[in-house]
Amino acid sequence: MIVLGIESTAHTFGVGIFDENRGIVGESRKNYVPNKGGILPREVAQFFSEVAGNAIKEAISKANISIDDLDGIGVALGPGMGPQLRVGASVARALSVKYNKPLIPVNHGIAHLEIARYLTKMRDPVILYVSGGNSIVTTYVDGRYRVFGETLDIALGNLLDTFAREVNLGPPYIVNGNHVVDLCADKGKFMKGFPYIVKGQDVSYSGLLTHAIRLKKQGYNLNDICYTLREIAFSSISEVTERCVAHTNKKEIILTGGVAANKLLNEKLTKMALKQGASYMPVPFKYSGDNGVMIALTALYELKYGIKIDPEKAYINQRWRIDEVDIPWYYSTI
Amino acid sequence: MVLFNDLINLESFLKFQLLKRGAESEIRLGSFADVKAIYKIRTKKDYMEEDLDIELRYSRTKKEAKILSIAYANGVNVPRIYAVYPSIGVIVMEYIYGITLKDLLINGNDESLKFSYLAGKELAKIHKSGIVHNDFTTSNIIIKEQEVYIIDFGLSEYSANIEDRAVDIHLYKRAVESTHARISSIIFNEFRKGYIDHLGSDKGEEIIKRSREIELRGRYVGERKTVWKP
Ligand SMILES: Nc1ncnc2c1ncn2[C@@H]1O[C@H](COP(=O)(O)OP(=O)(O)O)[C@@H](O)[C@H]1O
Ligand SMILES: Nc1ncnc2c1ncn2[C@@H]1O[C@H](COP(=O)(O)OP(=O)(O)O)[C@@H](O)[C@H]1O
Ligand SMILES: [Mg+2]
Ligand SMILES: [Mg+2]
Numbered sequence: 001m002i003v004l005g006i007e008s009t010a011h012t013f014g015v016g017i018f019d020e021n022r023g024i025v026g027e028s029r030k031n032y033v034p035n036k037g038g039i040l041p042r043e044v045a046q047f048f049s050e051v052a053g054n055a056i057k058e059a060i061s062k063a064n065i066s067i068d069d070l071d072g073i074g075v076a077l078g079p080g081m082g083p084q085l086r087v088g089a090s091v092a093r094a095l096s097v098k099y100n101k102p103l104i105p106v107n108h109g110i111a112h113l114e115i116a117r118y119l120t121k122m123r124d125p126v127i128l129y130v131s132g133g134n135s136i137v138t139t140y141v142d143g144r145y146r147v148f149g150e151t152l153d154i155a156l157g158n159l160l161d162t163f164a165r166e167v168n169l170g171p172p173y174i175v176n177g178n179h180v181v182d183l184c185a186d187k188g189k190f191m192k193g194f195p196y197i198v199k200g201q202d203v204s205y206s207g208l209l210t211h212a213i214r215l216k217k218q219g220y221n222l223n224d225i226c227y228t229l230r231e232i233a234f235s236s237i238s239e240v241t242e243r244c245v246a247h248t249n250k251k252e253i254i255l256t257g258g259v260a261a262n263k264l265l266n267e268k269l270t271k272m273a274l275k276q277g278a279s280y281m282p283v284p285f286k287y288s289g290d291n292g293v294m295i296a297l298t299a300l301y302e303l304k305y306g307i308k309i310d311p312e313k314a315y316i317n318q319r320w321r322i323d324e325v326d327i328p329w330y331y332s333t334i
Numbered sequence: 335m336v337l338f339n340d341l342i343n344l345e346s347f348l349k350f351q352l353l354k355r356g357a358e359s360e361i362r363l364g365s366f367a368d369v370k371a372i373y374k375i376r377t378k379k380d381y382m383e384e385d386l387d388i389e390l391r392y393s394r395t396k397k398e399a400k401i402l403s404i405a406y407a408n409g410v411n412v413p414r415i416y417a418v419y420p421s422i423g424v425i426v427m428e429y430i431y432g433i434t435l436k437d438l439l440i441n442g443n444d445e446s447l448k449f450s451y452l453a454g455k456e457l458a459k460i461h462k463s464g465i466v467h468n469d470f471t472t473s474n475i476i477i478k479e480q481e482v483y484i485i486d487f488g489l490s491e492y493s494a495n496i497e498d499r500a501v502d503i504h505l506y507k508r509a510v511e512s513t514h515a516r517i518s519s520i521i522f523n524e525f526r527k528g529y530i531d532h533l534g535s536d537k538g539e540e541i542i543k544r545s546r547e548i549e550l551r552g553r554y555v556g557e558r559k560t561v562w563k564p
Binding site for chain 2: 141142146148152190192196198199200201202231232235238239242243246247248267268271272275
């Protein structure tokens with residue numbers, strides 16, 4: 001079976017093609033890059049509508065197939081931002097109807113988890129999923145991915161991006177694969193007195209953000225503030241991941257989502273895993289951020305278990321939780 | 335409670351029998367003044383900046399001991415404290431010989447509903463003492479001779495705040511859901527009754543309601559990308 005997947009939940013319009021026999025066979029990504037200041041989801045949606053056609057053509061031509069060869073069209077229906085989700089959903093509905101292919105609803109968060117499991121070959125891991133909109137510690141129990149811990153307020157990527165914006169380090173937030181907060185932290189040293197907030201298996205970052213911004217306004221060294229903000233943020237999320245590992249006794253740990261590209265976070269999790277006697281791997285850099293391939297992969301799993309949706313009923317769901325999705329394919333391999 | 339000013343070395347405690355490995359500590363069984371005693375030893379986290387790790391272990395050890403003694407004084411079922419050594423991260427306390435609620439639920443014991451009710455009752459007592467637990471999961475609840483004991487106050491705080499109290503409810507609910515998924519709603523319902531019966535229904539209901547809001551806030555992600563908003 002061959003499935004095409006469409007991702008359009010936030011800032012990336014991605015199309016990926018996954019072949020059951022050959023694996024990842026083609027993809028295309030169009031990233032909306034914000035310039036100064038805040039941006040409106042509508043502008044991103046507008047950009048998505050303009051690039052959608054080309055993205056699909058590119059992915060299909062890279063895969064060296066024709067649309068007729070496809071067995072299904074997968075689309076991320078949530079969670080994410082309404083205007084962008086609607087673009088992906090309409091494109092997918094149109095393809096499904098025009099070419100008479102089954103339409104497969106995919107949860108964006110689940111797709112980040114599945115691509116990580118597939119590429120790391122870890123079958124039953126504790127997963128830390130950290131991106132612009134999510135900070136979740138999850139693992140599979142009894143038919144679903146259960147949320148063991150998460151942020152009680154803002155997400156890790158959002159913390160870094162918002163801080164960078166507030167102190168004029170960005171946008172852009174990522175330069176040559178590094179976050180601007182990392183670059184700034186390189187010359188810094190640890191400061192005492194920052195709030196480190198862990199409640200059970202959850203973290204909270206909003207107090208940390210406010211504290212860091214306040215110190216900058218008071219004239220403290222920005223390198224030191226970045227260093228400490230990052231140290232506290234990564235240490236606390238590593239700690240809650242460790243708690244999940246201790247609680248569940250699982251022996252594998254993986255990292256996925258946009259922030260998985262971060263070097264220091266990887267170092268911390270490597271050490272933590274060693275301490276817990278578990279093995280650790282991040283999702284390969286290329287698939288840490290939003291992409292269409294992860295949607296195609298998840299859609300393929302779903303299709304094999306008969307999960308489809310009537311194009312007329314393919315509504316977007318901005319707040320679709322990962323623990324609302326049944327995972328009948330968990331133990332199957334592709 | 336004795337607060338020793340540490341000339342004690344950790345090495346001698348590490349010879350005691352290892353009973354359990356917690357999320358952040360080793361639990362060893364030794365003795366203290368001729369009675370069996372639990373040595374909770376907070377171990378080094380080498381993935382953190384050293385200063386941060388030392389500071390966290392010191393403050394959590396000290397706070398856990400302090401709060402345990404307050405809870406004990408307020409009649410909450412908790413282990414008695416024998417000694418504390420904050421600078422090496424060690425607490426010596428009463429050995430509660432029993433089984434964790436988590437293990438009891440996993441084995442599907444018929445009495446587990448009753449104990450979930452009693453866990454709600456103990457949490458109400460904790461909150462009435464002006465404390466929030468902050469790690470209120472089924473691994474931190476021990477059943478001994480039909481009584482429910484609460485342990486692991488390492489993340490506790492002094493607070494009577496609705497939001498903070500609601501986090502405890504949220505943590506319990508999620509612990510039950512994530513490890514005992516199939517029967518979780520019945521188990522949680524008993525807990526809720528125990529909590530409300532002992533805290534009073536007005537306050538109790540308000541806190542339960544807030545815990546639901548926290549749940550939504552955490553997991554519903556679409557609205558939280560503030561960078562995207564002008
Ligand atoms: N090297 C890196 N270090 C830290 N954060 C990073 C790095 N690369 C990307 N990110 C962060 O990842 C986030 C984007 O994650 P992604 O999974 O693509 O999407 P989403 O924003 O939809 O949740 C952004 O917050 C970005 O700053
Ligand atoms: N006083 C005690 N009596 C009996 N068992 C205990 C006691 N304290 C801890 N334990 C056991 O050790 C485990 C871990 O202890 P805990 O205090 O929760 O450490 P951590 O903070 O590392 O999670 C508990 O789940 C329990 O089984
Ligand atoms: Mg514990
Ligand atoms: Mg603890």
